[in-house]
Amino acid sequence: MKDFSMHECIIWGCAGHAMVLAETLAVRGARVIALFDQNPVTSVIDGVPVFHGLSGFEDWISSHPDPSRVTGFVAIGGHRGDDRLAIQQLFRDRGLRLATITHPLASVSPTASFGEGSQILAQAVVAAAARVGEACIINHKASLDHESILGDGGHLAPGATVCGCVNIGRNVMVGAGAVILPRLSIGNDVLIGAGAVVINDIPSGVVVVGNPAHIIRKSSQQKNR
Numbered sequence: 019m020k021d022f023s024m025h026e027c028i029i030w031g032c033a034g035h036a037m038v039l040a041e042t043l044a045v046r047g048a049r050v051i052a053l054f055d056q057n058p059v060t061s062v063i064d065g066v067p068v069f070h071g072l073s074g075f076e077d078w079i080s081s082h083p084d085p086s087r088v089t090g091f092v093a094i095g096g097h098r099g100d101d102r103l104a105i106q107q108l109f110r111d112r113g114l115r116l117a118t119i120t121h122p123l124a125s126v127s128p129t130a131s132f133g134e135g136s137q138i139l140a141q142a143v144v145a146a147a148a149r150v151g152e153a154c155i156i157n158h159k160a161s162l163d164h165e166s167i168l169g170d171g172g173h174l175a176p177g178a179t180v181c182g183c184v185n186i187g188r189n190v191m192v193g194a195g196a197v198i199l200p201r202l203s204i205g206n207d208v209l210i211g212a213g214a215v216v217i218n219d220i221p222s223g224v225v226v227v228g229n230p231a232h233i234i235r236k237s238s239q240q241k242n243r
């Protein structure tokens with residue numbers, strides 16, 4: 019698989035997930051040189067400056083001698099896969115590198131595949147022939163089992179379990195500790211609540227909770243957490 023093991027990188031998003039990502043990058047030998055955030059926040063990494071918004075990003079990139087040597091990562095968690103994909107596209111358009119980052123304590127099959135910008139965190143498992151899209155997060159202790167597909171912008175929150183041969187669409191968050199039984203299909207823009215047990219296919223655009231998981235509302239009404 020393509021992996022990340024080099025020098026300078028930047029992170030868009032300056033909150034808790036940036037701290038996790040920076041530590042994951044550090045164990046891979048990389049150095050975070052700048053952070054960016056939509057809001058005027060203070061830096062979460064000692065000694066690393068934070069730039070505000072798109073204008074801050076454009077100022078930074080115009081003053082960098084060679085952006086093509088820098089790798090960009092997005093530290094936006096929750097159910098915000100479309101935002102991760104949009105920032106990655108911005109990085110691509112500005113000539114930054116994109117890469118997959120895998121924590122050395124993750125278990126990753128050699129037959130699994132990964133889209134650009136995906137992040138596989140400590141103690142995550144990605145099993146044989148699984149396919150991870152672009153800008154996905156496989157969070158701590160989450161697992162994506164054999165032949166399952168996680169679409170672009172997906173997020174398996176800590177401890178989520180996706181059994182074998184599951185097909186998950188684009189921009190789906192599987193909440194902490196949730197379980198999806200084998201061979202099910204999950205649509206696009208779905209949010210699966212923490213601890214849910216999914217026993218049937220889920221259509222696009224909904225939030226489900228509980229055991230067995232049931233729909234509580236449309237995901238367009240999401241409250242961003």
Ligand SMILES: CC(=O)SCCNC(=O)CCNC(=O)[C@H](O)C(C)(C)COP(=O)(O)OP(=O)(O)OC[C@H]1O[C@@H](n2cnc3c(N)ncnc32)[C@H](O)[C@@H]1OP(=O)(O)O
Pocket residue numbers: 095096157175176192193194209210211212213214225226227228234241243
């Ligand atoms: C490293 C990290 O931290 S990564 C982040 C991981 N984060 C998560 O996994 C959080 C996932 N989010 C959730 O589980 C949320 O509770 C959501 C998105 C499912 C629902 O959030 P909201 O839309 O704000 O729902 P709200 O809190 O208003 O609850 C609506 C109803 O669903 C119930 N409900 C909410 N979440 C759950 C849940 N996880 N399981 C069972 N029932 C739930 C509530 O009790 C409430 O029931 P009621 O109408 O009978 O009173």
